[in-house]
Amino acid sequence: MEKKTLVPQNVxxxxxxxxxxxxxxxxxxxxxxxxxxxxxxxxxxxxxxHIDAAVEEALKIVHDYPDPxxxxxxxxxxxxxxxxxxxxxxxAGSESLLAGLCRSFFxxxxxxxxxxxxxxxxxxxxxxxxxxxKRIPLTRNFRFDVKAIANAIxxxxxxxxxxxxxxxxGTYITREEFEWLLGKVPSxxxxxMDEAYYEYANRIQDYPDVLSYKRENVVVLRTFSKGxxxxxxxxxxxxxSPGIIHYLMKTRLAFEPGTLGQAAALAALKDQExxxxxxxxxxxxxxxLCAFFDKHxxxxxxxxxxxxxxxLPDEETATFITQKMLEKGVILRxxxxxxxxxxxxxxxxxxEEMIHFKKSLVPLIS
Numbered sequence: 001m002e003k004k005t006l007v008p009q010n011v012x013x014x015x016x017x018x019x020x021x022x023x024x025x026x027x028x029x030x031x032x033x034x035x036x037x038x039x040x041x042x043x044x045x046x047x048x049x050h051i052d053a054a055v056e057e058a059l060k061i062v063h064d065y066p067d068p069x070x071x072x073x074x075x076x077x078x079x080x081x082x083x084x085x086x087x088x089x090x091x092a093g094s095e096s097l098l099a100g101l102c103r104s105f106f107x108x109x110x111x112x113x114x115x116x117x118x119x120x121x122x123x124x125x126x127x128x129x130x131x132x133x134k135r136i137p138l139t140r141n142f143r144f145d146v147k148a149i150a151n152a153i154x155x156x157x158x159x160x161x162x163x164x165x166x167x168x169x170g171t172y173i174t175r176e177e178f179e180w181l182l183g184k185v186p187s188x189x190x191x192x193m194d195e196a197y198y199e200y201a202n203r204i205q206d207y208p209d210v211l212s213y214k215r216e217n218v219v220v221l222r223t224f225s226k227g228x229x230x231x232x233x234x235x236x237x238x239x240x241s242p243g244i245i246h247y248l249m250k251t252r253l254a255f256e257p258g259t260l261g262q263a264a265a266l267a268a269l270k271d272q273e274x275x276x277x278x279x280x281x282x283x284x285x286x287x288x289l290c291a292f293f294d295k296h297x298x299x300x301x302x303x304x305x306x307x308x309x310x311x312l313p314d315e316e317t318a319t320f321i322t323q324k325m326l327e328k329g330v331i332l333r334x335x336x337x338x339x340x341x342x343x344x345x346x347x348x349x350x351x352e353e354m355i356h357f358k359k360s361l362v363p364l365i366s
Contacts, residue, residue, distance in 0.1 A: 010130045032329025036353035039333040043229030044349040048271035058263035059232045065138045066259040086242040092234040092256040094221045095121035100130040103251040114161040117339045142169040142301045150184040163194040168335045168345045170303025177206040192219045197305035199227030228268040231263040285348035306327045307347045315341035329362040
């Protein structure tokens with residue numbers, strides 16, 4: 001059978017995700033004296049010490065299938081978020097939940113509206129399902145253009161996707177912008193607010209408290225990967241009206257997240273002291289990094305997440321800096337694949353990692 005008849009065109013056109021280099025790969029190739037992994041927006045503080053014991057206990061039943069309803073975790077998250085349990089569904093990270101939304105709510109010719117240079121997962125999951133994505137340019141200061149998004153709504157629009165804060169730019173839409181958008185979007189269009197970096201942004205005065213609006217057509221996505229440091233366990237959750245959750249439950253993969261992920265997330269949620277240490281470290285790290293950028297005349301986007309996006313003069317400079325920093329053991333993310341070829345994303349790391357970053361970068365920009 002020929003490939004063109006075996007593989008649908010939408011899958012044929014997909015580009016495979018290209019991850020950043022791992023620590024092991026960098027050590028093997030360049031053998032630097034120090035490694036600072038600042039490419040993937042992971043929690044560089046690590047994880048709560050409570051998690052190890054919880055996972056060890058869960059290992060005793062790992063030969064059995066996970067609880068498909070995640071009952072203990074659901075009860076804990078419902079209490080934490082002050083929502084009813086029938087408003088929650090769990091999955092293997094935010095992208096798994098996006099896949100579920102695309103499976104559940106789209107027919108032929110319907111579309112999603114989002115922005116250029118946002119979380120790649122939305123483009124991929126839509127493409128897999130053959131869903132058209134209308135990509136609205138970011139504003140000049142790398143923000144979602146909510147007015148242009150509203151103006152792009154047509155009869156085929158089924159969903160609006162907003163990453164808030166946005167990855168890879170770190171920018172966010174304000175409470176005022178969110179309220180304005182709510183007033184413009186018909187109730188039969190789902191608004192997905194992807195709050196993967198919620199724990200870093202929720203203290204900002206004009207960051208919208210989306211759940212407080214209690215809208216039937218709004219879906220909030222959150223994750224344990226960032227603030228709680230559980231990226232390797234793959235646990236995310238959707239908060240939505242019981243009606244939307246009802247249909248998402250019909251199309252979900254039955255045993256996400258796994259037993260160990262559920263146990264780790266439950267333990268992590270109980271350790272708010274670790275979360276506070278994580279967010280405090282990021283806030284101080286961002287403040288110091290932005291002061292460093294200001295001192296050296298490096299442009300950057302003001303970030304509400306756990307990373308800062310540098311803007312270099314051109315793509316050639318961004319490529320050069322990314323490679324030279326890699327050779328020095330500083331792993332960064334050149335975000336050409338996001339549609340921002342002049343930009344590099346820098347995760348806020350431990351103090352010693354940020355010192356390593358600064359010392360390695362100065363000779364390259366002097």
